[in-house]
Amino acid sequence: MSEQQNGPTTRRVSARVGAIAESATLAVDARAKALKAAGRPVIGFGAGEPDFPTPDYVVQAAAAACADPVNHRYTPAGGLPELKAAIVAKTERDSGYAVAPEQVLVTNGGKQAVYEAFATLLDPGDEVLLPAPYWTTYPEAIRLAGGVPVEVLAGTEAGYLVDVEALEAARTPRTKVLLFCSPSNPTGAVYPPEQVQAIGEWAARHGLWVVTDEIYEHLLYDGAQAPSMPVLVPELADRTLVLNGVAKTYAMTGWRVGWLIGPRDVVRAATNLQSHLTSNVANVSQRAAVAALEGPLDAVAAMREAFDRRRRTIVSMLSEAPGVVCPTPQGAFYVYPDVRGVLGRTIRGRTPTTSAELAEVVLEEVEVAVVPGEAFGPSGWLRLSYALGDEDLAEGVGRLVGLLREAT
Ligand code: PMP
Numbered sequence: 001m002s003e004q005q006n007g008p009t010t011r012r013v014s015a016r017v018g019a020i021a022e023s024a025t026l027a028v029d030a031r032a033k034a035l036k037a038a039g040r041p042v043i044g045f046g047a048g049e050p051d052f053p054t055p056d057y058v059v060q061a062a063a064a065a066c067a068d069p070v071n072h073r074y075t076p077a078g079g080l081p082e083l084k085a086a087i088v089a090k091t092e093r094d095s096g097y098a099v100a101p102e103q104v105l106v107t108n109g110g111k112q113a114v115y116e117a118f119a120t121l122l123d124p125g126d127e128v129l130l131p132a133p134y135w136t137t138y139p140e141a142i143r144l145a146g147g148v149p150v151e152v153l154a155g156t157e158a159g160y161l162v163d164v165e166a167l168e169a170a171r172t173p174r175t176k177v178l179l180f181c182s183p184s185n186p187t188g189a190v191y192p193p194e195q196v197q198a199i200g201e202w203a204a205r206h207g208l209w210v211v212t213d214e215i216y217e218h219l220l221y222d223g224a225q226a227p228s229m230p231v232l233v234p235e236l237a238d239r240t241l242v243l244n245g246v247a248k249t250y251a252m253t254g255w256r257v258g259w260l261i262g263p264r265d266v267v268r269a270a271t272n273l274q275s276h277l278t279s280n281v282a283n284v285s286q287r288a289a290v291a292a293l294e295g296p297l298d299a300v301a302a303m304r305e306a307f308d309r310r311r312r313t314i315v316s317m318l319s320e321a322p323g324v325v326c327p328t329p330q331g332a333f334y335v336y337p338d339v340r341g342v343l344g345r346t347i348r349g350r351t352p353t354t355s356a357e358l359a360e361v362v363l364e365e366v367e368v369a370v371v372p373g374e375a376f377g378p379s380g381w382l383r384l385s386y387a388l389g390d391e392d393l394a395e396g397v398g399r400l401v402g403l404l405r406e407a408t
Contacts, residue, residue, distance in 0.1 A: 020140050024375030025383075028359075032369035043396030044369040045384035048185065049253040050333070052306075054288075055299040058250060061291030062284050071283040077275035078267075079106025079259070080286045086293040087259050094217065095228040097242070102264050105271050106289075108281050110215045110245035110258035112274070115141045117211045117241045117260055118177075120270040122147035126176040128211075131162040132377035133336065135185045135213075142179075150175070151377060156325055156338040160187035161195065164202045177209040182226050183216040186376045186383040187336040188311075188329020190224045193232065200233030209239045215258070216332040218249045218300045221308050224330040238263050248332075249300045250292040257281055257289040307333050310386040310393050317397045318384075321404040333387045336373075340380040345407035354379040366399040 011018070025048055032044035053059075065071045078084075084101040091097045107113040114137055118128070124146035130138055132151040139149040152170045154162040167178065180199065182191040191199070203210050212229050220226060230237040245258030260270060280286070311328075314335050318326040323341030343353050348365055352358040355372040359382060362368050373381030386393060 016144065019143065024136055025371050028369050028371045031363070035363075035367070035369075040367055042363075042367045042369055043388070043392050043399070045386070045388065045396060046369050046371050047385050047387055049387060050248065050251040050303055051387050051389065052251040052299070052303055054250060054252050054255070055292070055295070057295055058252070058288050058292045062255075062288035065284045065287035071287060073283065075280040075283050075286060077279050078271040079104065079280065080283070080290070083257075083286045083290050083293075086290050087261070090293045091242075091244075091261065095214075095231055097228050097231050097261075099261050100264075103261050103267055105260045105262075105267050105274065106281050106286060107245075107258045107260055107274065108278055109253075109256045110213070110243055110247060111137060112278065113243040113245070113258045113260040114138065114211075114213070115144070116270045116273055116277075117243060117262075118142050118145040118147060119273060120266055121145075121177055121209055121211070121241070125174060127172060127174040128177045128179055129167055129170055129175060129208075130179050131167075131181070133160060133184075133186050133373065133381065134179070134376055135181060136375045138179055147177075148174070153377065156327060156381075159327060160184065160189035160336065161191055162199075163195070164198050167199065167202065171206065171208075175206075175208060177211055178203050179211050179213070180229060181213040183219060183224075183329075183331020185216065185332055186334050186371070187327075188332045188334045189327075189336075190220060190226055190330040193225055193227050196227055196229055197232040200229045200236050204233055204236045204239075207239070209241070210236060211241045211243065213243045215243065215245050215248050217244070218297065219304060219307060219333060220331050221304070221311060222328075222330050226331065241266065246289050246292050249297075251299065251303065252288070252292060255282075255285040255288055257285050306390075307386065310388075310390060311335070313390070314384065314386045314393060314397055317394070317401055321401040323407065324404065333385055335384050335386065336381055337384070338381055342404055342407055343380065347403060347407045355382055358382070362400055362403060366403045368396045368400050370400070 028046035032042045035042040084104045118141045122145040127148045128142045130149045132153045142149045230240040241262040246252040326337040356374045359372040371383040
């Protein structure tokens with residue numbers, strides 16, 4: 001049957017939802033896992049999550065919470081008061097940003113915070129400046145809210161960092177929001193403090209809102225810093241939403257706890273939305289997040305050390321590949337090599353002309369899963385997560401570099 005089952009004007013799937021692309025990062029990860037399950041020696045660089053277990057004291061707190069019937073019930077839709085208090089304290093401790101509990105909404109992961117931020121801020125046709133390469137979820141969340149993502153590309157030569165000039169060139173009377181993410185997924189780039197300040201001052205000058213995603217705040221290398229934009233530019237605070245979560249800092253991706261911090265009226269509105277969407281985050285997960293936030297930052301320090309070691313290995317190995325330019329990332333756990341110099345060359349009888357085709361050749365020929373740049377903006381790059389064991393990392397990158405050396 002055609003899509004039009006109920007008459008000529010209705011469709012089975014709405015245009016709005018039908019237009020959503022599958023999350024390319026989750027798709028690559030799923031494909032790699034499926035091949036692995038079928039016995040193929042696939043090494044996956046697609047995952048956007050730490051390969052460490054959640055710290056023990058967090059798991060213990062969750063186990064204790066499970067046993068207490070008080071946690072078998074709903075919490076307030078916007079989150080447990082204890083967790084909001086812990087988020088307030090953590091934000092002051094880590095960012096020097098003083099906020100009130102009424103400015104916090106606890107969400108189902110940072111991802112729901114992204115969705116709710118745009119749903120709460122955007123009217124149809126409102127434009128969002130989206131520095132590219134961008135995390136694959138942002139444009140979908142913007143479009144679902146009726147907004148228009150306006151990509152502002154910063155490529156390899158720019159160190160994947162947009163500047164005020166480029167943003168200003170893309171600004172129109174419809175521009176309402178700037179999306180900012182530092183350290184960045186997918187590039188691992190970190191904005192220097194003076195650039196954060198310059199961008200914040202520019203946004204404040206033009207009355208723009210800023211949605212700033214700080215989920216990788218603790219994964220910084222080489223002495224890099226990632227100050228919170230509304231701290232550097234206090235006049236922006238009344239038009240800033242800060243997004244964050246426990247996923248990356250405490251290896252808690254599966255627990256699904258994130259949050260959004262913003263002005264009271266916006267947070268109230270977003271909480272109303274969430275009260276009809278998902279209600280509260282799982283009670284036990286919120287208790288686990290309280291333990292995580294009130295605990296030390298030792299676990300992330302240990303992870304950072306391992307990530308840093310792998311980062312150095314992966315950058316130096318990839319830099320050996322002909323046609324590849326691999327900038328050294330200063331944050332998160334991704335590298336974003338520029339592979340435009342490989343495209344159009346022939347590898348084992350195939351001539352990929354896009355990074356998506358190259359990623360396919362790599363998966364099929366050497367069983368290494370990487371995410372093509374098309375998931376994050378233009379073709380021509382690959383994203384590799386280095387959140388995997390040192391041996392797998394060396395073996396997988398070795399296979400990839402060996403294959404690229406065959407290009408003629
Ligand atoms: N923001 C960025 C930039 C991310 O990379 C991710 C995870 N991939 C998230 C937010 C959301 O993380 P979660 O929903 O697992 O908390």
